[in-house]
Structures are given as C-alpha cells and as structure tokens.
Amino acid sequence: MTSRFLPAAALVAASVLALAGCAGGATGEQTGDGKLQVVASTNVYGDIAAAIAGDLVEVQSIITSVAQDPHSYEASARDQLTVSRASLIIENGGGYDAFMDAMIEGTGTEAPVITAVEFSHDWPGNAGHGAADHDDATDDATPESDATDDHDHDGHDHIEGFNEHVWYDPHTIAHVAEDIAHELGELDAANAATYQANYETFAAGIDGIETSLDELKTRVGGQKVFVTEPVPLYLTAAAGLENATPAAFSQAVEEGQDVPPATLLEAVRILTSGEVRVLIVNAQTGGAETDEVVARAKGAGIPVLEFTELVPDGDTYLTWMQANVAALADTLSR
Template identity: 50%
Template sequence: MTSLARSLAALLIGSAAAVALAGCASPAPAEDAEGLSIVASTNVYGDIAQSLAGDLATVTSIIDSAAIDPHSYEASAQDQLAIANADIVIENGGGYDPFVDVLVEGSGSSAIVISAVETSGLLEEDHAEDAHGDEEHADDEHAEDEHAEDHGHIIEGLNEHVWYDVHSIAHVAEAITEALVETDAGNAASYESNLAAFLTDLESLEADMEALAGSLGGGTVAATEPVPVYLLAELGFEDGTPEEFSEAIEEGADVPPLALQQTLDLIDSGDVRLLAYNEQTESPETQRVRDAAESAGIAVVSFVETLPEGEDYVSWMRANVEAVESALTAA
C-alpha cells in the first residue's frame, strides 16, 4: 500500500474520531474571529492567500514545516476544526493532499474549496494535447471521465506539483481572489488591488526566468522527485529521470532495482547537467543518486515542497531560480 493509500485509509477511519477528540486538540481559528478564515493545505498556498487577503483574513496552513512530508501527512482533530470554521479552503489537489477533502466532507464545511490543480489551467492544456494527438478519442464524455474534477484523486500523467509553475500560480491567485470577493464583496477593491500587485511580481519573475533560460543553454536534468520539474522546464531543461524511479520515491514505495540502475546510468552518461534533490523524501536510493551525481561533478540543487521560513512565495521561487543559476555557473 502506498503512503497515499495509507493516509486515505487512516483518514477515512479516523474522521469520526477526530470530531470526538476535538476537545483535546489545540485551539483552532474561532468561528467569530475578525475577518475571513482561510485554511490552506500547505504554507505555500497559505502565503499566497495572505498576500491576497492582507489583514482582512486569518490564514491557517495545515502543513507549515519542511520537516513534514505532505505525501504521508495524517490530519488531526485540530485540522478538522480549522476546516469546519473556514470560509475558504485551498488545496493543491490532484491526489497530493487528499486529507483536505476528507476533512471538508467529515466536518460538513460549507467553505469555498479551491483546488490549485483544477484552476491552474494545466488540465485544459493536457486535454488539448490529448485531443490533438488522437481526435477520434477526444469526445467530451470521455474527457470528462478522464479529467473528473475529483480533488482527492490522482490524475494520471499529471505532475501535481503545480506551485512550481509560476504561470499556473497566477491562475490560482485569480481563483482565490474571486473567492475572497464572493465571500466579502465589501472589500473587493482591496482584494483586487492585492491581486494586481501579486501578478506584477509574478510577471517580473517570469520575465527573469525567460531571460535566464536563454543564457543557461538547456539540456537534461535529473530529479529524485518531479517537484521542481515545471520550474526547470521554464528554465529550458528537460527531465530525463526514469518515471518508475521518481514515482516510487514520491509514493514512499520500494524503488524497482532496474529503475534505480537506469537512474544511476543516466547520471553516469555525462548528459545530465543538474540533479534536483528533494530533501523531504530522502531515502537510501536518493542518497545513492546524489552521491553518484557529486562524484560525477554534476551540480546538485535542493528543493523542498513547503515554504522556507522567512520567505514569501515570489522570493522563494526567485531563490530557487538563483540557486539553479549559481550551481550551473559554478559547475
């Protein structure tokens, strides 16, 4: 059973118990707290929401530490109370944080739920590519089945780490702002002003990334997990990692020996310019790949799934870009 399956099973069994244990949990945001109450699955979306809401909302991030692996997180009674009291809930979706949907359903919450995967625009792009490649199998009914808007389910073939796609985050920010205005129309002007400022920062970052892509020269990269692949693609790189390797690491499963060997062969091929390393899912296999990369003189850049302390979303993404540039310049 994968870590995702274990998490789902634990949540389904424990959702009723969570309500009973609520009296023992740490205080959750009060229902009568001043302003709106927003709950985000991770501090990445929590930070974005706070940037857009300003001091008109209280934002609670369920996962706010790099020491926690979001893939295997098991929600608490406190989390369920926070969801129950929320006006807006933000999740990544795509099977990344299924505990959010279990909590929403278990608490009877009437909050507006925003899925970053669904609002990112990536599903539409994926469907367009499918339709272009095989028009005979692109009827609407099949497409709806394939890309059903069920937040908690894994979407086959989609890299769900959409927060590393700066362009997608612009769509997510627009969806959050729409929910803020819908919930608190009296402060619509403030929310829309905050959105405009946030989008301006994103556009500046995208422009810098486009310029850097032209000077870095592209090439092949490897990754212990597909977390930063969108960002690396924007910088002109192609991920050559065997899919079976990265999937096993992401799911906390045993890495097939052949997949590990293929990954080590890729590292030894001389074609890889950079190894993207996710420290939150470190394992003996990822350590072997990192050791091989360092021995081969390949630049290694660490990436995490949660917002580091002292950073906001834009400064964090910019720091990741600068880390890639520095590593390749020094190599």
C-alpha cells in the same frame, strides 16, 4: 481520493464536536474581530492567501514545517475544527493533500474550496479557469503515462501521469491567486477592491519570476537535469531544461517504493554520462536510492540542489520561487 482517511475522519469529526461544544458552523465563522478565516493545506497556499488578503483576513495553514509530509499527513481533531470554521478553504488537490478532502467531507462545511490543480494546463480535461492559455512548457513536467487512471501513492489516490506539484508552476499559481481574490471579494464585498489590488501586486511578482525563467531558458535551454522526484519539474520545464530522469525512478522514490535494480542502473548510467548538468533532490524526503544518486552525482562533479515542498522560514512564495530560479541560473552558468 479520501478512502484511506474516511474512517479516521469520522472519529475526528466526533472529537471536533467535543472540542467545539457542537458549535462549529458549517458555513464558516468570523473571528472575534470580524475577520474572515482562510484555511490552507500548506503554508504555500497560506502565504499566497496572506499576500492577497493582507491584514483583512486571518489565514491559517495546516502544514507549516518541512518535517511534515503532506502526502502522509493525518489530520487531528483540532485541524478538523479549524476547517469547520473556515470561510474559505485552499488545497492543492490531485491527491497531494488528501487529508483536506477528508476534513471537508467530515465537517460538511459549505465554505468555498479552491483546488489549485484545477488551474493547471495539464489537469485532465483542462478544467482550470484561464489555464487553457498556458504554453506547452509544462508538457515535460508531467510523467509520460495514462492521465486518466488513479493509483495509490503512500496511502492516497492521485492521477496517474499528472504532476500534482503545481505550486512550482508560477503561471498556474497566478490563476490560483486571482481566484483567491475573487472569492474573498465575494465574501467581503466592502474590501473587494483591496483584494484585487493585492492580487495585481502579487501577479506582478509572478511576472518577474516568469521573466527570469524566460531569460534562463534563453541561456541554458536544452540542458539536462536529473530529479529524484517530480516536485520541481514545472519550474525546470519553464526554464527549457530537459528532464533526463527515468520515469520509473522518480515515481518509485516519490511513492516510497524500492527503485527496480535495472532502473537504478539506468539512472547511474545517465548521471555518469556527462550530459546531466544538475541533480535536484527533495529536501524533505530521502532514502537509499536518493543517497546513491547524490553520491554518484557528486562523484561525477554534478552540482546538487535541494528544493523543498514548503515555503522556508523567512521567505514568501515569491521570494522562494525567485531564489529557486536564481539557484538554477547560478548552477547552470558555471
């Protein structure tokens, strides 16, 4: 998972020593005011951690801007220094944010690491804590292929057939949040009850999102959507929506490769068939094939929604996901 970044990580690690004066602790440090430090790969997990920790912990996210692509992000020496000082690390995993694995290895940190994909029902081996009780709605969120092979995706390894965008699965995120509360309670026993209470508040918000998805499923379940990338598929599957996208199309777009001409023709046929109710695009990426299907969708009168991979400014994870569900509901109810 770290093959692309290891040589760079070694160089960055040397820079970290210069920045830190060789003082970075391998097991994490507290801030000057005694707070634990949580480091998250993206602001998705940073926001979730902040919801659990409140003002008791300092939370820092490596990627916070929609202009940054976690798939291809290359960490700086300062990022590596931040990780070296972490008390708790949260990553997505599954090859999505491989730069975190390189930094974890490069620093030799002994801080606990929470890897979100391991809590997914669809993770190979079903290794996630509590994930086994997930219903089968996520089956449509995972591309149909052998889930045991790795392949390179724009320079990083990910699990073939596994949709790593698990933050769009509220059920998985509930388990991630629960583990964040548990780990913070282990690190800071005096405030364990506060972390647990904050988790329960967050979990109630997740319940609200899942209720909205259940209501949407009752109203529009079975309708077809087309996605340029598999980013939102956990959410659409939970809403009972059918993914009509050719797997080869979304896979090529996600990997930054050219869509095969026959696949593009098939995508156009599907979009002009009159069966697709909404097209969902990744607002953080684009390309000729994406532009083509957007133009075709608009020409066919199909609404186009943009979903992001990061929490937008002014939102929290909970308000962001509820807004995505509301956008789907509003569009599909027309």
